[in-house]
Amino acid sequence: MAVDRERVGALVRELLEAIGEDPDRPGLRQTPERVADAYAEFFAGVGQDAAAPLARTISVSRGPAPETVPSGAVMLRDVAFRSVCEHHLLPFRGVAHLAYLPGEQVVGLGALPKVVDVLAARPQVQERLGEQIADTIAGALDARGVLVVLEASHACVTMRGGQQKDATAVTIAARGDLAEPAARAELLALIVGRRPESPSAE
Incomplete structure (x- = not known):
């Protein structure tokens, strides 16, 4: 179901009025349309x-000799x-750090960020x-194990309430x-050993 841009725009106009603003003043005149376009993306x-x-998927065991066994x-x-x-x-x-223990099949690495994008x-x-x-990776692939680590900065923490800007x-x-x-300790060590700069909400 696509985002109803027209309805979102009408509601944004109503919201601007509800906070005491004039949606017809020059700076806000196109705001409902802009927000509707942004929401369609978000x-x-x-x-x-x-x-x-x-x-x-791609077979890791069948292909040019010698045949291999997934390990x-x-x-x-650092998937943004x-x-x-x-x-x-x-x-x-x-950023998301994604890992899985493959079975007989693997997936192209470019597919994993697409899963994150859809769900985010x-x-x-x-x-x-x-x-x-x-759940999506485990369910779609013949994976023996899956690990997902997310690190994120939240505007509801950094911009309101206690305003913990570095949290x-x-x-x-x-x-x-x-x-x-114990099984995921090695993978977590690889993630921690190469941590990017903390993300900041904008």
Whole structure:
């Protein structure tokens, strides 16, 4: 279902009036349309199938000799994402670190950020976003284990209330063999050993 831009624009106009503003003054005249366009982008993942990018897999055991047996983890670090917190409709942004223990099939590395993009483009909370990413990867691939670590800065923390401008939230979601803390320790060490600068909400 596509975002109803016309309806969003009308509601933004009403919101501007509700806060005591004049939506017809020059600086705000095009704001409803601009917000509608932004929301169409922010919430483009609503109703989309997050597993669709993982539909095309690659065999790791069949191919040029000698044939191989899957063993180690596949990890993609520092996948940038942005989303909108469903509690205050304020943005949060950060990086995702994704790892899985492949079975017989792997997926092109470019597919993993697409899963994050689809699931982040919905009203979200970080905790659920990580769990949904892990469930999607685990469900679509023949993976023996999945690990998703998200680190993000939330505007509802940095810009309101206590205004903790440097605070970031870290969440971990794990499935299969990587659900055991000892099993994922090596992967977490690889993530911590190469931490990017803390993301900041804008």
